[in-house]
Amino acid sequence: MVNPELIDLREKYNDLQAKYERLNERVAKTEGRVSDNTKQTIWQFAIFMIGMATLVFAILNYQTTVIERRFEDLNKRISAGEASLNTHLDSVERRMDRIEKNLDDLNKELRTQRK
Numbered sequence: 001m002v003n004p005e006l007i008d009l010r011e012k013y014n015d016l017q018a019k020y021e022r023l024n025e026r027v028a029k030t031e032g033r034v035s036d037n038t039k040q041t042i043w044q045f046a047i048f049m050i051g052m053a054t055l056v057f058a059i060l061n062y063q064t065t066v067i068e069r070r071f072e073d074l075n076k077r078i079s080a081g082e083a084s085l086n087t088h089l090d091s092v093e094r095r096m097d098r099i100e101k102n103l104d105d106l107n108k109e110l111r112t113q114r115k
Helices: 005-113
Strands: none
Touching: none
16 A cells, blocks of 8 residues: 555655746746847947947047147138238338438438538
């Protein structure tokens, strides 16, 4: 004869074995999901880093262009200032030449009057 406690223990064992198998399946599915999520996170991070690098490159390129334009404008202003200064200096030289000529003429006239 079979002991009823033994039959009861076998039933419990079979139930626990079934639960164990279901839990193993769930764990396997969960591990698969975790693996997929990890891969997705890695890809998202890589795409984020590429996006940030592109953004930094674009900002640096824009700033470089703006600074180059400012230097070009500054060089144009300096060139215009130099041209204006040269024009004024030429005008001053012509005036000085006229003044010297007038002084020479005045000196000649004063010498002729003294004689």
